[in-house]
Every structure is written in C-alpha cells, then in structure tokens.
Amino acid sequence: MTGTLPTTVSQELGPDALLQVYRTMRTIREFEERVHEEFASGDIPGFVHLYAGEEASATGVCSHLDDRDAIASTHRGHGHCIAKGVDPKEMMAEIYGRATGSCKGKGGSMHIADLSKGMLGANGIVGGGPPLICGRALASKQLGTGGVAVAFFGDGASNQGTTLESLNLATVWNLPAIFVAENNGYAEATSSTWSVATDDIADRAAAFGMPGVIVDGFDFFAVHEAAGEAVARAREGAGPTLIEVKFTRYFGHFEGDQQLYRGDEVAQAREKLDCLKRFRARVTESGELTADQLDAVDREVATLIDSSVDEAKAAPRPAASELLTDVYVTY
Template structure:
C-alpha cells in the first residue's frame, strides 16, 4: 500500500485505489478497535487515529522500505500507511505472541523495522530525534532515503522536536517533520498552548520550508509531501509540514471529551477525507462507486479476519520475559 502513488495530477486508477484502500483500512481498523476495546478484551491504553487518515496516507504514499518513519502514541494509521501487517498489528494490540512486537508492546509501541516503521511512541516529541539519526544514515550511505517524523501539536512545543528540526537544518538532512495538528494536546487546545497561529510558521526559524495543508484533503497532503520527499532525496534538506485535521475520538479510549463541542459531528458530516475522496474521484470519472464499494468489502473482511486471528492467538508466557531484551551486533 506504499510507494505506488505519483504526484497529484498523475494518479491513475490503480494509484487512487491504493490510496483509498489505505485510508479505508485505517478507518475500519480504528472503528473496530473502538468497538473491541469497549468489550474489555484489549489491555492497556488505546489512542485512535480515525479522521486523520489522509495525513498518514498522503505522506507515506511517497515512501518505500528504505525510508523510515517515527510515530506517536496515536500510531495505528502511520503503521498501516507504511505497510505494517494489519493482522500482526491487531494481535499486538490484543497482547498476543503473534503480534508485531510479540505482544509485548501493545497499541503505543507497534514497530516493524523491516518496513522502516521505527515505532509508535509513548513519549511526546520522542520521534523527531530518531529520524534525524536515520536521515543521517541515509545521507552517509547514499541511499536517497528519507526520515519522516509524525508528531502532534503538543509535541511541537517539546524541546526534542525543536532541537531535531534545528539539527536537521544544520546537517542538511533528508528529514521531513509532519505536525498533525488536531487542535488538542490531550485536552489542551492548541489555540491556548501554541503561541503562533500556525506550527508551520516556526520553520523559518530553522531555515527550512514550512507548509500548511488541509488534513481532510488527501490530494493536498499528497502533493505537499511529494514535493518535500523529492526535495529531501535530492539533497535539498528538511521540510516542516503542518497538517490541520480533527480526530474523531477522544485523546484516549474513555476520554469524555468535555472540552469539545460539535466539531467532530461537523467534520464527519462535511469534511471527512473518505467522503471527499470518493466524491472527487467519482465526479471526475476516475473511479466508480462499485470499485470503491468493492474495496470497502475487502477491507471489512480483512479486519474481521485480523480480529478473529488475534483472539485465537496465544498470549506471551513467563518464558518470553527475557527474550528480545538485548541484541548482539
């Protein structure tokens, strides 16, 4: 589901279907996790990405396995967009041995280095320094790979994020910083906690381009990310992209969301990225409703199988405690 989409304006039917499939997979995965968590069978915390699908999909469409991404506590969408196996992800969320991290990490720590997914991260602002390291490695090795850090508006105020952006510019790294501004750092509004109107405005202080895009518009994200990735691969250095969007669920499952009004209902009804994508491609005659409906059915079946497989998988045992702790180089 990654590496197949071309710059906006050159998206053929196959590429468009790939993009839609990725967004639909993220949405169905998150909606199902929301339902399953309510049953009490999923351990730990869960932070859902529903509503933000166009961001991860539009960015990761330009990446392949030589590229790396670092995620956040809200990482399921990034994992899926980067190609992590959905069945292994679901098993990991359920804490099963067949999970992506053998059931030891759970929702906030899914990783797959074979796909360049450095991991979801429970540390706010933990990702940007990591991709400086992988971007430096790509530059030194001449792979033309890039490192992408996804982070939220809360992490935009963390010193780790600001220091990483400065370092990326000083070393002219092939790094891209994607600020997914959903308006809240947990329950704290960005309008109250972030001094600048736009996170992207901070890019000027680090000598890199800053771009603001509509996070409900897959094509806008895809275009901005395509330019940033091409620039990074060609040695042009880092870019800061601010994606403005809305998460459909609370900060975590169980969040009462008393700090929000009717913005989610409006976003679902009027701005939803899947609805706007479908309207645009069908109106233009690029895809049909039948094609998109077929993807919907296939994705639903995939998620059903992933849940069933996870429920049947064994849990880690005491013998697993001391495995995967150290690695010998």
C-alpha cells in the same frame, strides 16, 4: 498548498494507485472503528489512542515512500503503521497482546513497530520520534541510499525540546528529513490555540531555515502534493521540510476520554469534512474511479478487519520465558 487543486487528479496517480490510496485510508478507518468497539469489551489491555479522521495525513505522506525510507510515529500510531505497510493482522494481534503480534505482543498499541517496513515504532514519549528520524536521515545521507526519514508528531510535541532540537539539527546537517506536525487541535485536552505560541506550527520553520507548509488534513490530495514536494526536495539533497497538517480526531485523546472540552466539532467534521467522503466524491466526479470499485474495496477491508480480530483473539499470549527477550540489543 491550501488553495483549490484542479478537478483532475495528479497524473502520477492512475486508477490502480487511487484504489490503493482509498484502500489504505479505508483500512485505517475500519481498523480504528473496530478497535474502538473491541476496547469497550475489556479484552484489550492498556490504553489505545485512535487515528480515525486523520487518515489523509498518513496516507498522503507515506504514498511517496518506499523501502529506503523510514517513519517514526506517536502514541496515536495505528494509521502511520498501516500507511507504511505494517500488516493489520499483526497489528491487531499486538494490540490484543498476542504472540503473533508485530512485536510478539509485548509492545501493545503505543509501541507497535516493524523495522522491516521502515516503521521505527509508535512512541509513548511525546516528542520521542523526531530525534530518531534525524539519526535515520543521517544514516541515509552517509550511506547514499537516497532514503528519507519522516517524523510524525502532534501539536503537543511541537512544544517539546526534543522536537525543536531535531528541527535545528536537521537543518544544520542538511538532512533528508521531513517533519509532519499533525495538528488535531488538542494536546490531550488542551487546545493548541492556547498552548502553541504561534497561530501556525509551520511558522516555526523559518527560525530553523527550512520551508514550512500548511495543508488541509481532510484533503488527501493537498497532503499528497505537499508531501511529494518535501520528499523530492529531501531526496535531491536540499534538506528538511516542516509540514503542518490541520484536521480533527474523531475520538478522544484515549479510549475512555469523556471529551468534555469539545462541542459538536466531531459531528460536523464527519458530516462535512471527512477525508474518505471527499476522496470518493472527487475521484467519482472526475471519472477516475466508480462507486462500485470503491464499494468493493469497502467489502474487502471489512472482511480483513473481521479476520484480524478473530485471529488475534484465537492467538496465544506470549510465554513467560519470552518476558526478557527482545528487550536489549545484543552486539
């Protein structure tokens, strides 16, 4: 999966699909860059953890999913939400703690969810998503919906017992589950080269009897190809797959992180590896899309993000009477 792909893109991705892929990645990037700016103003409560630089992973995986499918995310969940179809305006309102947010302003950045979109939620618990995905995958299998369930998790969560138990359970029960290890090099400020016993997280797949694949997380097409094979395998009843996506995040672990543990890797990645730049170069050089088409998407996305921020700031905060609603399920 890490080899060079053909110059022409996959036949399943025509011009319209390619434009949608670019729109999704551009929306994630602009959303995160804007949240980075807005957080510095002090108007956003709580912490935020940004996904900029990692857009090809969420987009490459979720471009294969539909309404039957579900994903579980991490504390760095904005990109997964957008890729699975959550409304950016509702997300921005949620981050600002407004009543018009996707969780009525009570979840915030680390707990954005939209069950109607199959987005089971960002999660402040490291390794909290994989067990949820086993449950959703089991439900899909028992109900015969053909749906798959995807858990995104980081290199830190790859060492958590919840994740390892989920990998085991998914194979034992032959679940239509996909585990996407997003290895951005650090668990907070701890390098994965120090904290992960194997050179590659994907090597752990063999211990659980499932395929393990490593992909270049700066290359949308590499992620798309690997995810397509894993989704097809899961839908056909052949069981789970572990995909390790390698890239770097452009911002700190959280907003305010001084990043004293990093050198010039971010500047180098932005200049030479950036997934949006690589996507643009490939589709324009192959003739599938033009620079003008992509520029038009850039303008449309910029307008969307501007309006998302304006509407979020103008929206009301949750009423005090709403404090205890949506906390417990009533059966």
